Amino acid sequence: MKRMARIVSICMFGLTVLVPTRASSQDQFASTGGTDISFESPIATITVTIDFLVNDPEAPGVRESFADVGQQITNFWVDGLDPLATDCLLFDLVIVTNVLPESAAQELTIDGRNAYVTTPGHHVVRWGGNEPNAPWPNTYDPYDSDQTATPGEDFTSPYEHELWAEWSGHLVDASDFAHEFGHLLGLGDDYASDGSPLPGRRGTLMDNGDQIDQALFDRVAGVIEDSGTALDCGETWQATARIQTDQTLAGGETCRNVGDAEGELEVAPDGKITGTLTAVEHETCSFGFDRTRSDLKLVLEGTATETALTVNHTSGTTAGYFPFGFFSETGLDPVAATITSPGVAHASVTRNMPNNFTVTLTLDFVCQTCDD
Amino acid sequence: LVACAQGTVESADQSTSTQPIDTGRARQAIETFDSSDPLAFGSRAELALAIISNPVAAHEAAIGLVESSDSDTRLAAIYTLSVTATEGDTDVLLPIMESSDPVERVLAAVGILAIGDGRAVPVLISALDNDAAMPFGFPQPRVWEKARFALLQSTGQDFGLRQATTANEVAATMPAWEGWWEDEKETFVVTQATGPMG
Numbered sequence: 001m002k003r004m005a006r007i008v009s010i011c012m013f014g015l016t017v018l019v020p021t022r023a024s025s026q027d028q029f030a031s032t033g034g035t036d037i038s039f040e041s042p043i044a045t046i047t048v049t050i051d052f053l054v055n056d057p058e059a060p061g062v063r064e065s066f067a068d069v070g071q072q073i074t075n076f077w078v079d080g081l082d083p084l085a086t087d088c089l090l091f092d093l094v095i096v097t098n099v100l101p102e103s104a105a106q107e108l109t110i111d112g113r114n115a116y117v118t119t120p121g122h123h124v125v126r127w128g129g130n131e132p133n134a135p136w137p138n139t140y141d142p143y144d145s146d147q148t149a150t151p152g153e154d155f156t157s158p159y160e161h162e163l164w165a166e167w168s169g170h171l172v173d174a175s176d177f178a179h180e181f182g183h184l185l186g187l188g189d190d191y192a193s194d195g196s197p198l199p200g201r202r203g204t205l206m207d208n209g210d211q212i213d214q215a216l217f218d219r220v221a222g223v224i225e226d227s228g229t230a231l232d233c234g235e236t237w238q239a240t241a242r243i244q245t246d247q248t249l250a251g252g253e254t255c256r257n258v259g260d261a262e263g264e265l266e267v268a269p270d271g272k273i274t275g276t277l278t279a280v281e282h283e284t285c286s287f288g289f290d291r292t293r294s295d296l297k298l299v300l301e302g303t304a305t306e307t308a309l310t311v312n313h314t315s316g317t318t319a320g321y322f323p324f325g326f327f328s329e330t331g332l333d334p335v336a337a338t339i340t341s342p343g344v345a346h347a348s349v350t351r352n353m354p355n356n357f358t359v360t361l362t363l364d365f366v367c368q369t370c371d372d
Numbered sequence: 373l374v375a376c377a378q379g380t381v382e383s384a385d386q387s388t389s390t391q392p393i394d395t396g397r398a399r400q401a402i403e404t405f406d407s408s409d410p411l412a413f414g415s416r417a418e419l420a421l422a423i424i425s426n427p428v429a430a431h432e433a434a435i436g437l438v439e440s441s442d443s444d445t446r447l448a449a450i451y452t453l454s455v456t457a458t459e460g461d462t463d464v465l466l467p468i469m470e471s472s473d474p475v476e477r478v479l480a481a482v483g484i485l486a487i488g489d490g491r492a493v494p495v496l497i498s499a500l501d502n503d504a505a506m507p508f509g510f511p512q513p514r515v516w517e518k519a520r521f522a523l524l525q526s527t528g529q530d531f532g533l534r535q536a537t538t539a540n541e542v543a544a545t546m547p548a549w550e551g552w553w554e555d556e557k558e559t560f561v562v563t564q565a566t567g568p569m570g
């Protein structure tokens with residue numbers, strides 16, 4: 001699935017007037033966080049809103065320059081994260097940039113520490129210029145007692161509050177900006193206090209390199225989950241089924257139909273089950289009828305709980321495999337496979353039908369992706 | 373300028389105004405600056421905010437503290453002065469360029485260069501091989517990094533410095549810079565790079 005990445009550039013011409021205030025770390029000013037996450041499996045959409053504070057937002061080309069920076073950051077992260085996406089999780093990155101005068105910001109006191117804020121839900125990046133005395137880039141976390149993250153440790157503050165930072169001409173290329181942006185995703189540095197890379201992290205984007213590796217992909221996901229958004233991509237279960245029918249016809253003749261089916265079921269985070277099994281059917285009768293058919297489809301739907309996988313088949317009785325009709329919504333009750341041990345479920349049902357017709361069904365499910 | 377006990381001074385730029393500048397907050401940020409723990413961003417954040425929120429007050433507070441006997445206070449004051457420097461600060465910053473501390477020297481030099489005074493250039497060239505740490509970032513930037521940035525931003529020259537990213541590579545460009553400065557020092561004019569964001 002191709003991930004969309006986009007940047008929304010908004011030029012704000014009106015300034016939000018904020019009432020000077022004091023706040024605690026629980027203050028509602030910071031209730032939303034400058035980095036927002038929404039998840040609809042398998043797409044995790046990360047929206048980061050940044051208010052760039054500059055001397056003169058109206059100077060020619062300034063707004064365009066910051067929009068371009070946002071686009072460069074987006075492209076860099078997209079190019080790095082896309083190849084690591086799975087059927088289970090992929091990221092959609094949206095960066096919203098506003099360019100404001102420095103007067104748009106004010107200080108907010110948080111547990112005795114001062115933050116630099118504009119609007120709830122907006123990170124603040126003050127542009128320190130390109131002059132030789134421009135400040136070194138720093139990201140500050142007023143919600144941490146040290147106002148920064150320990151190297152190698154990620155943090156959820158961007159998803160809960162607004163951070164502020166100073167960026168400047170010391171940032172030269174897209175990877176420099178992408179590194180600083182990484183802090184707004186909650187990523188700590190991959191280098192130690194002396195600047196040397198942490199073990200195994202040489203050359204990563206959060207070191208001094210430009211590589212977005214599997215660990216960074218996983219860490220972005222980990223921070224999001226730590227911030228309270230589960231990135232549950234669901235489960236894949238391998239299913240095998242046997243359906244046997246025995247019938248005594250008028251006159252004493254008998255028929256037996258044995259079908260073996262297998263396939264995969266996907267269990268979504270909300271418990272919804274979908275999947276298709278492929279069956280081979282062998283039918284014999286005492287009067288000489290003998291037939292084998294293959295590639296018969298059994299479409300299953302249902303619901304998973306902590307204790308059972310309950311399914312029925314929705315492909316009707318016209319699919320060519322008549323016995324399936326006996327555990328459909330229009331036939332008998334759905335079949336509930338009890339979870340007998342972690343990642344294993346089993347069902348065995350025998351149903352005595354009218355006209356001396358007996359249906360026996362066994363279903364076995366084994367989870368392919370479950371941790372426990 | 374006279375620092376008042378109450379933490380206010382009369383600004384040179386506002387000498388006709390009766391409004392004193394409250395330097396108390398900036399003064400406190402400078403005096404409490406702590407460079408001992410590279411991961412303690414608290415005092416660094418306070419200093420940055422004091423400068424951002426009222427650069428005039430920060431500048432005035434720094435002027436009064438650049439000769440502090442406390443090394444961290446002095447360093448924070450010089451840093452503050454370097455990022456808020458105005459043309460009137462040359463007399464304060466020039467002596468600091470002769471400090472025994474390479475961090476103080478380079479901070480003073482970038483401040484002077486930012487106000488268009490080329491006398492900072494040889495100080496910055498000589499700093500290209502200095503690996504002393506500066507407690508204003510994480511990891512702490514090195515003196516040679518600050519000098520490299522300032523030279524590239526203000527001279528219009530390169531001599532391989534832009535491509536040089538390690539200490540050794542940067543230091544290797546020194547002879548070319550020294551030769552250039554020998555030829556240009558009488559006529560040098562600062563050429564400020566605008567960068568991507570103006």
